[in-house]
Amino acid sequence: MTYIAKPKLHHPGLPKNALGFTHRDYEGRISTLCAGCGHDSISAALIQACFELDLEPHRVAKLSGIGCSSKTPDYFLGQSHGFNSVHGRMPSVLTGANLANRDLIYLGVSGDGDSASIGLGQFAHCVRRGVNMLYICENNGVYGLTKGQFSATADKGSKSKAGGTNADSAIDLVSLALVLGATFVARSFSGDKHQLVPLIKAGLAHQGAAVLDVISPCVQFNNHAGSTKSFDYVREHNEAMNRIDVIPAREEIKVDFEPGTTEVVRQHDGSYLKLAKLHRDYDPTDRAAAMAHLQARQAAGEVVTGLLYVDPEPEDLHTHLGTVTTPLNRMGEKELCPGAAALAEVNAGYR
Amino acid sequence: MSSVIAEGLSAKTARRPGMKPTDTTDPNYFHKVVDCQWACPAHTPVPEYIRLIAAGRYSDAYMINWKSNVFPGVLGRTCDRPCEPACRRGRVEEQPVAICRLKRVAADSKDDIRDRLPKPSREKNGKRVALIGAGPASLTVARDLLPLGYHVTIYDQDPFAGGMMRTQIPKFRLPETVLDEECGYILGLEPETKFGSKITSLKSVLDQDYDAIFVGCGAPRGRELEIPGRQDAKDNIHIGIDWLSSVSFGHTTAIGKRVIVLGGGNTAMDCCRTSRRLGGEDVKVVVRSGFEEMKASPWEKDDAMSEGIPILNFLVPKEFTHKDGKLTGVLFEKVKAERDAKGRRNLVPTGEPDQHIECDDVLVAVGQENAFPWIERDIGLDFDKWDMPVVDSVTFQSTNPKVFFGGDAAFGPKNIIWAVAHGHAAAVSIDLMCNGHDVKVRPADPNTLASQKMGIHEWSYDNDVSLDLRFKVPHAPSELTLRDVNMEVELGFTKELGFKEAQRCLNCDVETVFEKNLCIECDACVDICPVDCITFTPNDPEDELRTHLTATATNKTQDLYVSDYLKTGRVMVKDEDVCLHCGLCAERCPTGAWDMQKFYLETAQACGR
Numbered sequence: 034m035t036y037i038a039k040p041k042l043h044h045p046g047l048p049k050n051a052l053g054f055t056h057r058d059y060e061g062r063i064s065t066l067c068a069g070c071g072h073d074s075i076s077a078a079l080i081q082a083c084f085e086l087d088l089e090p091h092r093v094a095k096l097s098g099i100g101c102s103s104k105t106p107d108y109f110l111g112q113s114h115g116f117n118s119v120h121g122r123m124p125s126v127l128t129g130a131n132l133a134n135r136d137l138i139y140l141g142v143s144g145d146g147d148s149a150s151i152g153l154g155q156f157a158h159c160v161r162r163g164v165n166m167l168y169i170c171e172n173n174g175v176y177g178l179t180k181g182q183f184s185a186t187a188d189k190g191s192k193s194k195a196g197g198t199n200a201d202s203a204i205d206l207v208s209l210a211l212v213l214g215a216t217f218v219a220r221s222f223s224g225d226k227h228q229l230v231p232l233i234k235a236g237l238a239h240q241g242a243a244v245l246d247v248i249s250p251c252v253q254f255n256n257h258a259g260s261t262k263s264f265d266y267v268r269e270h271n272e273a274m275n276r277i278d279v280i281p282a283r284e285e286i287k288v289d290f291e292p293g294t295t296e297v298v299r300q301h302d303g304s305y306l307k308l309a310k311l312h313r314d315y316d317p318t319d320r321a322a323a324m325a326h327l328q329a330r331q332a333a334g335e336v337v338t339g340l341l342y343v344d345p346e347p348e349d350l351h352t353h354l355g356t357v358t359t360p361l362n363r364m365g366e367k368e369l370c371p372g373a374a375a376l377a378e379v380n381a382g383y384r
Numbered sequence: 385m386s387s388v389i390a391e392g393l394s395a396k397t398a399r400r401p402g403m404k405p406t407d408t409t410d411p412n413y414f415h416k417v418v419d420c421q422w423a424c425p426a427h428t429p430v431p432e433y434i435r436l437i438a439a440g441r442y443s444d445a446y447m448i449n450w451k452s453n454v455f456p457g458v459l460g461r462t463c464d465r466p467c468e469p470a471c472r473r474g475r476v477e478e479q480p481v482a483i484c485r486l487k488r489v490a491a492d493s494k495d496d497i498r499d500r501l502p503k504p505s506r507e508k509n510g511k512r513v514a515l516i517g518a519g520p521a522s523l524t525v526a527r528d529l530l531p532l533g534y535h536v537t538i539y540d541q542d543p544f545a546g547g548m549m550r551t552q553i554p555k556f557r558l559p560e561t562v563l564d565e566e567c568g569y570i571l572g573l574e575p576e577t578k579f580g581s582k583i584t585s586l587k588s589v590l591d592q593d594y595d596a597i598f599v600g601c602g603a604p605r606g607r608e609l610e611i612p613g614r615q616d617a618k619d620n621i622h623i624g625i626d627w628l629s630s631v632s633f634g635h636t637t638a639i640g641k642r643v644i645v646l647g648g649g650n651t652a653m654d655c656c657r658t659s660r661r662l663g664g665e666d667v668k669v670v671v672r673s674g675f676e677e678m679k680a681s682p683w684e685k686d687d688a689m690s691e692g693i694p695i696l697n698f699l700v701p702k703e704f705t706h707k708d709g710k711l712t713g714v715l716f717e718k719v720k721a722e723r724d725a726k727g728r729r730n731l732v733p734t735g736e737p738d739q740h741i742e743c744d745d746v747l748v749a750v751g752q753e754n755a756f757p758w759i760e761r762d763i764g765l766d767f768d769k770w771d772m773p774v775v776d777s778v779t780f781q782s783t784n785p786k787v788f789f790g791g792d793a794a795f796g797p798k799n800i801i802w803a804v805a806h807g808h809a810a811a812v813s814i815d816l817m818c819n820g821h822d823v824k825v826r827p828a829d830p831n832t833l834a835s836q837k838m839g840i841h842e843w844s845y846d847n848d849v850s851l852d853l854r855f856k857v858p859h860a861p862s863e864l865t866l867r868d869v870n871m872e873v874e875l876g877f878t879k880e881l882g883f884k885e886a887q888r889c890l891n892c893d894v895e896t897v898f899e900k901n902l903c904i905e906c907d908a909c910v911d912i913c914p915v916d917c918i919t920f921t922p923n924d925p926e927d928e929l930r931t932h933l934t935a936t937a938t939n940k941t942q943d944l945y946v947s948d949y950l951k952t953g954r955v956m957v958k959d960e961d962v963c964l965h966c967g968l969c970a971e972r973c974p975t976g977a978w979d980m981q982k983f984y985l986e987t988a989q990a991c992g993r
Contacts, residue, residue, distance in 0.1 A: 035841055035912075035971045040849035040964055042476045044915045044935040057914075069906040069974025077911035224907060252906060252974040264904050268952060 039063050056084040061111035065104065071223035071249030072102055072171045076109040078226050079140075079169075082233035083110060086281075094130060094137045098123040098152060101178055102144030102171035102249075121152025124159030124168075128350070131164050134360040135351050138237060139166035146176055149185035149204040156206075160213040160242050165349040167236040167243045170206050171223075173251040174262035181254030192259030205331070207341060210244035211324050216347035217243035218323075220338045222267050223250065227276075232340060234279040240301045241347025248336065267336055274315045274339035278307040298345050308340060317342055398953055402923030405948040405955075408897065411831045414983040416943065417960050418893045420483055423470035425805035427829075427987045428452040430467055430483055431893040435845060437490055438886035440879075443497050445490035450497075452986065453804050454524050454570075455549070457562040460488025461874065462553055464650075464681060464799035472892050475939070476915065476962050479854035481888045482877075489882035491562070502531040504574040509533035511595040511818045515575075516583050519547020520800045521600035521791030523570045524807025528990040529814065530573035537594075538575050541582040542633075545571060548602050548792075549800060551629035552651065554658050555870040586759045586787070596786055596814040599759075599773075600807065603792035607751040609646060613704030617711035617746075621704060624655045624749030631658055631869065640744025642666040644714055646701055647749035648678035653688045655747040660691050661869040668741065669695045670714070673731060674721060687873070691862060700731065702738060704746065713742040752797045772796070779823045780810040788813060808989050815990035831985035836894055837970075843980055845894050847967040849914075850887040891965045894980050898956055900947040902977035905954070909969035909978055910934060917959045918969060920950070933959060 039060070047055040059080040064073050083093065090112035097103035099120035106115050114137065118126040127141050141159075148156045148170045159168070174187040183191075183199045186206065191199050210218045217239040221229040229247065236243040248267050250256045256263045261270075275296075282303030298306040298318065308317065316322055323342045330337045361369065406413060416422050420430040429448055436445035449456035463484045471480030511534050515522035518540035526536050544550055545567040549558065571577065583589060589597055606623035608614075614621060620640065624647065630636040643664040645656040648671035659667045669688065671678055675697045678685065689695065699716035706712055716739045719731040754772060759765060766774040766783040773782050775789045782789055790806030792798060813823040836844045858875045859865075865873045877885060910918045916935035923929070926944060930937040937944060942961035949955055970978040 035968065037848040037966070037968075039912065039968065040914045040966055041851055042849060042914060042964060044917070044962055045476065046935055046938060047916070064912075064972075067974065068972045069904070069908045071906065073911050073972070074907045077907070224905060226907070250906070252904075256904070264906060265951070 035063050037063075050084055051087040052089060054084065056080055058112075059083050059090065059110055061106070061108045064108045066101055066108075067177075067253050069252035070101070071173060071247075071251070072105050073108070074223040074226065075169065075171055075229070075247050075249055076105050078223075078229040078233055080109045081226070081230050082237065085230070086234055086237060088138065088237070092136075092138055093140060095140045095142060096123050096127045096130065097142040098144075098147035100144040100147045101173075101251075102142060103147055105171065106140075106142050121147050121150070121155055123147065124152065124155040124164075127166055128159055128162065128164050131166065131350065132356075132361065134362045135165070135356070135358075136360050139164070140237070141166050141168040143168065143170050145170060145172045145174060145184040145186040145206075149206060153185070153204070157209070157213055160210055160215045160244060163214065163216065163242045163347065163349045163353060165240055165242070165351070167233070167239070167245060169233075169236075169245045169247060171249045172206065172246050172262070173249050173255050174260070175251050175255040177251045177254050181251075188261040191261045192257070194254050194257050194260075206244065206246045207337075208324065208327060210246075211320060211327075211342055214242075215244045215342070216241035216344035217340075218342040219244070219340045220246045220248070220336075222248050222271060222336075222338060224264055224268065225271070225338075228273060228338060231277045231279050235277060235300070235306050235340065235343075238279065238300055238302055238304050239343070239347065241344065241349045270334060270336045272330060272335035272337050274310075274312050274337060274341060275317065276309040276311065277340050278309075280305040280307055298343055300345060301347060306340065306343065311339070318345065320344075399949045400922040400924065400953070402955070403926050403929060403944065403946045403957075406943070406945045408945075411829065411985060413943070414833065414895050415831070415985050417895060417963075418983065419470040419472050420467035420481075421893070421985070423466045424453075425466065425802045426453045426808065427985065428467075429893065429984060429986065431889055431891050432984060433490060434481070434483070434486055434886045434889040435891065437486055438846070438883055440883075442490050442493040443495045443500070446494040446497060447500055449487055449490060450569075451989075453801060454527055454807075455520060455566045455800065455804065456487050457491035457566050458549055458558060459800060460484060460486075460491050461558050461562070462549070463487070463801050466801070472890050472962065473888060476890075476964065477853070482854055482857070482885050485857050485874075485877055486882060486886055489877050489879070489886075492876050493879055493882070498569075498572075501569055502573065504572070505531055505533045507533050508535060509818075511535065512537070512593070513814060514539065514589055514592070514594045514597045516589065516597065516599045517547055517601035517791070517793070518542070518545040518577070518579065519600055519602050519791055519803060520549060521793070521803035521807040521810070522547070522598060523567065524804045525598050525600065525790065525811045525814070526575050527570045527573065528808060528811035530570075530575055532815065532990060534818075536575040537578060539578045539581060539583050541580070543580045545577070545579070547600075551632050552625050552654070554628065554654050555632070556657070556661065556865060556868075556873050557654070559870070559872050584758050586765070587763050590763060590786070594786070595818050596788060598788045598790060598810055598814065599793050600789075600791045600803070601793050603752040603754045603797045605753050605755040606748065607753055609701065609748045609750055611701055611703055613706050616709065617704045617706040619709075620711035620744060621746045621748060624651045624747050625752060627747055628654055628658060631662065636662070638663045640664065642743040643668070643745045643747065644741060644743040645669045645747045645749060646714075647671065647751070648673070648680055648695075649749060649751070650680045650684050651752070652747075652749035653680045653684040655749050656688050656693045657691055658869060659745075659747065660693065660866055664745075667693050668743075669693060670699050670701070670716065670741070671695065671697045672700045672719070674698060691866060698731070699739060705740065711744065711746065713740055714746060715740050752792075754793060754796060778809065778826065779813045780806055781813055781823055785817065808987060811990040812988060827988040829985050829988050831983065833895070833897070833981045833983050836980045836982050841971045843894070843967055845891050845980075845982070846887070847891070847894075847965070847980070849890065849964050849966050850884070852884055852888055854888065855881050855885045892963075893983050894965050894967070895983050896945075896958065896963060896965070896967075896969060897979050897981045898945065898947055898958070899977050899979070900950055900956065902975045903947075903950055903956065904975055904977075905950055905952055906974060908972040908974065912968045912972040914966065914968065915962045915964055917961065917963050919957045920952075920954045921957055922953065923949070923955045929957060930959075933957060935959070937961060
């Protein structure tokens, strides 16, 4: 762990965003994770993405569970709201927060243990309800805090640092998210910010349940030969479906590309995703085809990354519930507790 | 910064041609990163002595200085400090570290260091060297050669050692005790001194069969200002450096109430401030060109103005006015600066009426020049078309192989620190020549590079960057200092302030050293770097590379540190420009690919042979 605070002095030529902030204004405290942890790269990518999106820090809520990954919200967006919840229970807390105040931008930060083991049920329900959020799973395939046991996302046949071989099948959060109805599904790699930063931006802009699985090597316990979550393995097997550029709503989009190589997806908030297709036959707006393609590529041993599925017209939890547009937390007691007469009226409706 | 932090590529990526890997085995590479040391003519290891000051090891800090620049106490008060504009701190916040005044802290706070000094040599080597002038250049040569057994004879026209440090720098800036102490350390090495005797012929010195002669007589002639009235009013018109010298030796103790100082260099600043202390009540500095163009150091201008001395600019002296043989004032033509068609800056009259400023005395400080009427032109010593001796800029040898030049005598007026640097180099040459070696084959500067790692995240230097702004040196109250020409104005940093100022140093000598074979390209260093100076990127030619780094590298005077190709086909590029040397890259590196290593270089000296 680093003992000193990161010096406040910064590069004199740092660009500022529309709010007058530099990317350093989006930092949090200095990381206490192991040196070289992939999670720190994800934090840096989040900082860069929020800077580029001109996000007002007070409009973001970061929620997490337990684990190395769930510590990271302390290391970025130091001026934002944060909630470090119980192990695997972040999705419930996030859902509740979202119900109470639909105006914030919700960022769920979790890991493979928190999401795929103890919190798998919570993950599933949060996604199928379409909670408007970006759910990031910092996936290293190992229980790092308890010194390197296989986690639920460790691939079958992969080797632990201690030498054991994993006999169990892996839970693939991306496939799961597709099945559960997530309207934005992507995978990336902590060692590739060129791909990761735009995916985070797109996910934050997405107005529905966005799931981003980020393979994030555990330098201490899962970066050895035989691991399928190591820097070397992922770099060797990374098969990107596309490269995306996020174009904000205020900017005019110029489309000059060869048909079949680039695809433009207009998002609900007016922004565009410009997708450079690296696999011609991959269509990220067709859920069934995407699932089939993914299964095939993964069976061939590839680590499929990129924007894997997006529904340009997503629906979210509030739409499903028909809630009012005013966030509940801004209503007074009178509106929220209309009294016995109103209750009687509601009850009468069920008779 | 581009929105793309670094182009991520898979292991299949081909290597793109571009910059060659940086050769860090060349000592110049890391030396250049230590901006202050690189800028110092004597290459004093600045960060090392600043750390020692912070550690309270003043004597050790002093000795590093003494070895390198010979006059730490003098320079800590008077240096032109080329190190400070170079200081990296000035590029990441408003002001550089007060390097010069920290040097003074070491000098002021040290213990008795005399037992650390070299002793007079008992074994003589039989070689005899004459030094002409007892200023900083000659004294440096003496210090470097005496411990080696040379018989050194120092000549000076004045009765004391010190040269211009004694005659031209007022005592309110440099107390005599400090100068005496540091000249004394050299005289303690027992050179033969012939003070108070002026050399009038170089030939006569050559005839004495010295093995080598070093000319370090300075630039002793103040430039004249021949305008109407100069001769008529000559009793009240003084040449600045001569007048300062006369004040220094106590021959001049008063000046008129109204004084005009002509000229905008540091001598002019010393003249006006000295005048204020000798009875001048209405003292003005008048310069031909603009205030900004003045040659005086900014801090010397500030000090003069804070003593109630206005600086009037764009006034060209036209005539000294006088009545009955007595000076009455100076008539000035008003000018402005204009650029001609070729972009050259010229001063042209504004057409306004001339301005007359009344005064009782004028001090002319419009420059100094070298003068060698005492050097015969038939002794194999060539002079150039400006009537200056032809001197090699590396060896300081003239065309007469036995005669060397240094200090202001070599290339015209510069500063003490340059004279010291020349002295060291000339001493090396003399020593080489006297031992039958080629003076052009220079000895290498000894240097070391050593890891500072003490534990997982512990370094043998304080890597926590101080956010303090530059501290001001306290001054004595001007009611007192203006009354006494010998009372030092600056009080110097206290130990407490010295510590805080020392903590502002970024330790640029503790280098970020990258070992590409250990790197796993995890980006941890990129993410943690507070100044965005590290990038992993496909290689490119330098100009292109500079535009697509994490932060654009616009300062081309600062190098890019480029690694060899990594596993992914990319290279590591570090822009040295604003690196804080905080070591966070090395702390966050899981494999030790980054290490913090202290680069220590001392220039080769004759006495270190």
